[in-house]
Amino acid sequence: MGKSEPSGTFTQDRLEGSIVGDDIDVCAWNFYRKTNLRIHSVGMNGQRRAIQPVVRYFIWLGLLAFILHFFLTTLHCLPEGSLSPRWRSYSHLYSYPQFHQGWGLFAPQPQDRNKRLEIRYAKGGTWSDWIHPEESSFPQHKRYRVFHYSKLFHTNQGVAFHLWRSLDEFNDKGQEGEQFYPTSMGYTVAMEYAGRYLQHFRSIEAVDSLAVRLFLEQPHSDEYEMYDFPVHRP
Amino acid sequence: MSPFESYMTRPLGNADVLKRFRHALYAVVLYLILILALPLHELIWGPESLIPQMGFPERWTNRLVMFLHYPGNESWYPLFFLLPFLGILVHWRSRFVRLGALLVYVGVLILFNRAYLMLVGGNYLLHLLLFYLLFIDERNEYEGTLGQLSRVSTRFGYWACRIQVCMVYAFSGGYKLISDQWRSGEAIYDITHLEEFSLPWFAELTTGMHGSMVVLNYLAMAYFLSFPVLVWFKRVRLPFLFLGEMLHLSMGVIIGVMDFSLVMMASYIVFLEQEDLVTLRKWFTKQRVDVKT
Numbered sequence: 001m002g003k004s005e006p007s008g009t010f011t012q013d014r015l016e017g018s019i020v021g022d023d024i025d026v027c028a029w030n031f032y033r034k035t036n037l038r039i040h041s042v043g044m045n046g047q048r049r050a051i052q053p054v055v056r057y058f059i060w061l062g063l064l065a066f067i068l069h070f071f072l073t074t075l076h077c078l079p080e081g082s083l084s085p086r087w088r089s090y091s092h093l094y095s096y097p098q099f100h101q102g103w104g105l106f107a108p109q110p111q112d113r114n115k116r117l118e119i120r121y122a123k124g125g126t127w128s129d130w131i132h133p134e135e136s137s138f139p140q141h142k143r144y145r146v147f148h149y150s151k152l153f154h155t156n157q158g159v160a161f162h163l164w165r166s167l168d169e170f171n172d173k174g175q176e177g178e179q180f181y182p183t184s185m186g187y188t189v190a191m192e193y194a195g196r197y198l199q200h201f202r203s204i205e206a207v208d209s210l211a212v213r214l215f216l217e218q219p220h221s222d223e224y225e226m227y228d229f230p231v232h233r234p
Numbered sequence: 235m236s237p238f239e240s241y242m243t244r245p246l247g248n249a250d251v252l253k254r255f256r257h258a259l260y261a262v263v264l265y266l267i268l269i270l271a272l273p274l275h276e277l278i279w280g281p282e283s284l285i286p287q288m289g290f291p292e293r294w295t296n297r298l299v300m301f302l303h304y305p306g307n308e309s310w311y312p313l314f315f316l317l318p319f320l321g322i323l324v325h326w327r328s329r330f331v332r333l334g335a336l337l338v339y340v341g342v343l344i345l346f347n348r349a350y351l352m353l354v355g356g357n358y359l360l361h362l363l364l365f366y367l368l369f370i371d372e373r374n375e376y377e378g379t380l381g382q383l384s385r386v387s388t389r390f391g392y393w394a395c396r397i398q399v400c401m402v403y404a405f406s407g408g409y410k411l412i413s414d415q416w417r418s419g420e421a422i423y424d425i426t427h428l429e430e431f432s433l434p435w436f437a438e439l440t441t442g443m444h445g446s447m448v449v450l451n452y453l454a455m456a457y458f459l460s461f462p463v464l465v466w467f468k469r470v471r472l473p474f475l476f477l478g479e480m481l482h483l484s485m486g487v488i489i490g491v492m493d494f495s496l497v498m499m500a501s502y503i504v505f506l507e508q509e510d511l512v513t514l515r516k517w518f519t520k521q522r523v524d525v526k527t
Contacts, residue, residue: 114429145490148273158351192286219427
């Protein structure tokens with residue numbers, strides 16, 4: 001049978017094989033689609049085809065699950081404060097951790113300052129100089145941004161970002177730094193990161209103390225703010 | 235059989251599109267694992283990882299999804315590294331499409347949830363799309379009741395992928411509307427001039443082009459907000475998606491988050507219809523002929 005004579009024997013496989021980019025295939029596709037509608041909604045003898053009860057239950061229960069999933073996902077994505085705590089807890093309970101989608105990650109409020117983390121350590125009673133962990137990964141990120149260097153750099157920046165958030169939380173709470181920071185995620189992450197960074201990139205282990213500081217700089221400007229954080233003893 | 239039941243049990247007309255969609259997502263998974271993560275695997279997942287483990291409330295979902303966060307489980311990471319490859323192999327060499335999808339999903343989800351400091355929005359979208367792929371079997375090889383069940387499941391998975399991508403645009407567009415930086419037109423200029431997201435020559439080039447960046451800002455907002463509506467119109471769908479592909483490709487190169495861009499670009503395939511593939515094939519064939527002549 002030639003391609004110009006599409007008939008009722010078209011199958012999905014043949015259709016896929018037939019898309020080669022000429023007009024005949026568009027006709028074949030339209031024909032298939034129409035035929036397909038007929039074949040699957042009406043039986044061979046013209047009677048409407050019955051479906052098994054199990055399929056019917058599956059369809060309607062599936063639809064219910066589908067609607068519920070997107071309903072709870074929608075609630076989860078709504079801005080903080082737009083839901084009652086009860087609904088917020090339902091949506092979070094459902095979405096975390098496997099369906100989490102923080103669309104805040106799509107740059108709704110882009111950062112307006114460069115952030116830079118520096119670390120230093122004390123060993124044998126003396127403090128090291130400040131170390132900038134992005135010293136090598138930043139130029140590499142600039143040159144090879146579609147490779148793994150960018151991930152190393154973004155990991156550094158992720159740590160600085162969490163520390164910055166801890167700083168904001170600290171400013172809101174008004175607690176003592178020594179009390180607040182050891183319980184905050186950003187500070188804990190930064191300290192663990194600092195220890196591991198020294199171990200992997202400077203071959204320095206078993207330090208007595210660690211310290212980090214955060215620089216927030218205006219792009220294209222010499223203005224910056226610097227924040228010191230309490231010393232951590234591993 | 236009601237029209238809805240008839241629709242749900244019917245084979246998908248654009249199975250070829252779904253095949254390409256799956257291949258594109260798996261290609262992104264391979265890029266994430268082989269190019270972005272493999273050279274850093276010890277630093278990301280090893281026992282002395284740069285990324286600290288986190289604690290989670292005791293729930294079975296956390297136990298499973300955050301498996302590598304639990305002390306003592308670190309040494310299992312090579313298994314999850316291999317699972318996506320095994321899944322792709324199962325998909326390629328057997329008829330168990332959903333089993334392959336499950337292996338890819340579990341591997342990627344557990345592996346990348348451990349690497350939370352390096353994740354971008356695209357990773358979360360990828361996890362969700364891989365989850366919806368569990369329901370899809372575009373090959374439609376089963377007969378009888380099993381075949382009907384399989385087709386119903388495929389329909390749900392297919393629509394979930396489409397709705398999910400629209401949700402991403404609707405919410406991120408909506409969030410941009412309530413953001414001062416986006417409303418004032420400064421967002422793109424600010425982002426592209428941050429060290430983390432700037433490309434040096436692009437930042438230099440655009441320093442004196444503030445007005446153009448403001449226009450680009452509003453165009454990006456318009457694209458995000460109109461996506462969930464315009465993508466359903468047959469006449470504008472292809473050029474509209476092509477514009478989006480270009481937008482995300484340039485974002486990937488300029489802002490330096492290629493993984494995010496690739497996931498977004500791959501997700502567009504699910505909106506194509508079979509006739510769009512024919513149109514694209516015709517267009518590419520024509521370009522090839524033109525180039526040859």
